[in-house]
Amino acid sequence: MINFVIISxxxxxxxxxKIEMVKSYYPLMAAQGVLLFILSFLxxxxxxxxxxxxxxxxxxxxxxxxxPLFLQAITKGRAHRHQHSPVKGYYSLLLALALIVVxxxxxxxMHEEFLDVKYFTAATSSIFIGLFIAINNRDLVTHLIAYLVxxxxxFLLSIALGGEMPMFVNSAILLDIFTSVLIxxxxxxxxxxxxxxxxxxxxxxxxx
Amino acid sequence: xxxxVMAVITYFVRHRVLTHVMVLTYLAGLGFIAFNxxxxxxxxxxxxxxxxxxxxxxxxxxxxxxVLSGIHYITFVEYRNVPxxxxxxxxxxxxxxxxxxxxxxxxxxxxxxxxxxxxxTLGASILIYHNRxxxxxxxxxxxxxxxxxxxxxxxxxxxxxxxxxHKIGHVDFTFAAIKSExxxxxxxxxxxxxxxxxxxxxxxxxLVPLFTVDIDAKDASPSLVxxxxxxxxxxxxxIAMIRFYDAFSLTSILPWMNNVLxxxxxxxxxxxxxxxxxxxxxxxxxxxxxxxxxxxxTIAFSCGGIGYLAAILHLIMHSFAKASLFLQVSQMHRIxxxxxxxxxxxxxxxxxxxxxxxxxxxLSIIAMPPSGMLITxxxxxxxxxxxxxxxxxxxxxxxxxxxxYGLAVRLLGILFxxxxxxxxxxxxxxxxxxxxxxxxxxxxxxxxxxxxxxIVNNIQKALEVLPL
Numbered sequence: 004m005i006n007f008v009i010i011s012x013x014x015x016x017x018x019x020x021k022i023e024m025v026k027s028y029y030p031l032m033a034a035q036g037v038l039l040f041i042l043s044f045l046x047x048x049x050x051x052x053x054x055x056x057x058x059x060x061x062x063x064x065x066x067x068x069x070x071p072l073f074l075q076a077i078t079k080g081r082a083h084r085h086q087h088s089p090v091k092g093y094y095s096l097l098l099a100l101a102l103i104v105v106x107x108x109x110x111x112x113m114h115e116e117f118l119d120v121k122y123f124t125a126a127t128s129s130i131f132i133g134l135f136i137a138i139n140n141r142d143l144v145t146h147l148i149a150y151l152v153x154x155x156x157x158f159l160l161s162i163a164l165g166g167e168m169p170m171f172v173n174s175a176i177l178l179d180i181f182t183s184v185l186i187x188x189x190x191x192x193x194x195x196x197x198x199x200x201x202x203x204x205x206x207x208x209x210x211x
Numbered sequence: 212x213x214x215x216v217m218a219v220i221t222y223f224v225r226h227r228v229l230t231h232v233m234v235l236t237y238l239a240g241l242g243f244i245a246f247n248x249x250x251x252x253x254x255x256x257x258x259x260x261x262x263x264x265x266x267x268x269x270x271x272x273x274x275x276x277x278v279l280s281g282i283h284y285i286t287f288v289e290y291r292n293v294p295x296x297x298x299x300x301x302x303x304x305x306x307x308x309x310x311x312x313x314x315x316x317x318x319x320x321x322x323x324x325x326x327x328x329x330x331x332t333l334g335a336s337i338l339i340y341h342n343r344x345x346x347x348x349x350x351x352x353x354x355x356x357x358x359x360x361x362x363x364x365x366x367x368x369x370x371x372x373x374x375x376x377h378k379i380g381h382v383d384f385t386f387a388a389i390k391s392e393x394x395x396x397x398x399x400x401x402x403x404x405x406x407x408x409x410x411x412x413x414x415x416x417x418l419v420p421l422f423t424v425d426i427d428a429k430d431a432s433p434s435l436v437x438x439x440x441x442x443x444x445x446x447x448x449x450i451a452m453i454r455f456y457d458a459f460s461l462t463s464i465l466p467w468m469n470n471v472l473x474x475x476x477x478x479x480x481x482x483x484x485x486x487x488x489x490x491x492x493x494x495x496x497x498x499x500x501x502x503x504x505x506x507x508x509t510i511a512f513s514c515g516g517i518g519y520l521a522a523i524l525h526l527i528m529h530s531f532a533k534a535s536l537f538l539q540v541s542q543m544h545r546i547x548x549x550x551x552x553x554x555x556x557x558x559x560x561x562x563x564x565x566x567x568x569x570x571x572x573x574l575s576i577i578a579m580p581p582s583g584m585l586i587t588x589x590x591x592x593x594x595x596x597x598x599x600x601x602x603x604x605x606x607x608x609x610x611x612x613x614x615x616y617g618l619a620v621r622l623l624g625i626l627f628x629x630x631x632x633x634x635x636x637x638x639x640x641x642x643x644x645x646x647x648x649x650x651x652x653x654x655x656x657x658x659x660x661x662x663x664x665x666i667v668n669n670i671q672k673a674l675e676v677l678p679l
């Protein structure tokens with residue numbers, strides 16, 4: 004079951020890397036939230052009920068429901084096609100696959116007894132593909148999505164470690180992602196009004 | 212918790228006087244706590260915090276700089292006619308930011324340290340957003356985006372540390388526990404942790420690789436926010452880095468960590484020197500100067516021995532000097548309504564006391580006598596020579612001379628040369644507002660020249676756990 008969920012997560016990453024329409028991100032972000040919930044439910048059965056409720060809130064409520072709806076709300080009525088991405092279509096698909104292979108090779112080479120190769124592969128792939136999306140796309144919404152993909156990778160890493168952080172650190176992480184997304188969403192709206200575009204190339208007024 | 216409640220109340224109290232009273236009351240409370248903490252130096256403060264000596268010194272600096280910024284903000288609000296909502300948000304952000312920095316200074320658990328550091332990002336973003344124009348929006352977006360990714364990278368580093376600790380059955384993330392077990396942990400994971408944490412926190416320290424958003428933030432925010440970012444936030448970044456360095460200092464990766472710090476410091480110094488030669492915006496000029504000093508602190512720290520003391524003393528003096536200069540820029544902006552050097556001139560004649568602050572601040576940051584930073588920079592060179600890094604000392608000396616030239620060309624021009632493009636508003640020249648900045652500069656001279664026993668003893672006691 005765990006293998007199936009992790010492979011599904013990696014497949015969502017491949018799709019995310021290839022997407023050219025902003026609105027196509029939302030169902031995939033929701034799917035990642037659900038998959039992360041299933042994974043943490045299967046892996047962290049020995050943790051306290053409170054911790055499980057927190058994880059449920061973070062994955063299902065926040066990542067699977069709130070984030071896609073929030074992103075949909077702030078991008079309402081916009082042209083949804085990306086512009087000027089240097090790597091497009093199937094080339095970005097190939098690059099995503101290459102990043103996953105690199106992640107797998109790195110994980111496999113670690114030879115760590117306590118390191119679960121499949122978790123580590125999925126986590127590092129998520130971080131690498133998140134960074135790739137941030138660099139490859141100039142739309143501000145995709146930057147926000149890239150941040151969330153990276154955070155999902157970090158979340159996978161923390162599941163792999165068995166949730167050893169104290170309860171309030173976990174709560175702080177949740178609060179942090181929530182406020183970061185909220186702040187970025189609010190600023191995104193203001194930027195949209197001021198610059199009348201969401202292309203990041205227009206954010207170059209601050210120069211030496 | 213008190214911080215969050217105070218911040219929320221401050222946001223909703225939009226009275227023009229009460230909102231400032233809230234901030235100053237919070238800072239007075241923090242001062243009272245600091246006064247009481249003095250008796251408990253070296254003792255734990257609950258499960259996740261510790262009354263650390265270095266943290267205590269930087270708490271004092273935090274209070275001093277925050278009080279001065281708070282006082283300047285009162286004038287700033289009146290002069291700029293800041294809307295009540297923006298003023299309330301700024302003051303609430305100041306309280307939240309100050310509380311978060313205090314958390315970083317006294318945390319004794321890596322997870323808690325990370326949490327507090329992330330909170331500083333959110334607090335700083337509120338402060339940067341203050342002006343609500345295109346520049347501040349751009350800077351805030353970049354800051355939140357890059358700093359959040361940086362913080363996420365740092366968290367990945369902490370998770371790697373957890374992975375290493377998991378292997379020996381040790382799961383306690385407190386500094387003391389990790390330090391005592393560090394030599395049993397896999398050095399590869401420790402190296403990965405240090406590298407990721409240094410990368411993630413480089414936004415706060417104004418170092419390579421993520422320094423650019425910090426420079427933009429200081430440029431686009433009010434100068435009094437620049438004063439805070441250049442002093443207390445930078446200190447918090449260094450304190451966080453030192454916690455990891457200290458925890459791993461008894462392992463085989465110490466020379467590797469020193470090399471990483473040296474390379475980071477050198478790259479940052481080269482970049483700051485090259486930018487300082489071309490920059491014409493006075494706020495960016497001081498931001499790049501902060502980057503230069505952060506580089507020198509990193510290089511000094513990487514040398515160990517006397518370099519540790521030099522690094523911490525340098526950080527303390529830089530906090531006062533840079534806060535003073537940024538606060539003075541706020542006043543200059545009122546006179547010239549510009550931050551570009553071609554529109555600012557004859558400042559010493561127009562505002563003699565303000566000009567004196569700028570002149571003495573300039574002497575401080577270029578480490579000219581009687582600046583105390585001369586002493587710490589000499590100590591840094593002493594540490595480099597002790598490590599037989601002669602060639603590196605020579606390169607650093609050349610780069611520092613280039614930086615002095617870059618700063619002198621701009622700042623002496625602002626002080627003494629009449630600029631035809633300058634539009635002067637004499638109403639903005641209020642000499643009494645420069646008195647507090649002058650006090651800060653005098654402190655830089657005093658600390659460097661007389662090295663007060665209280666400061667030096669506490670730094671030495673805090674650093675005696677580090678290997679020579």
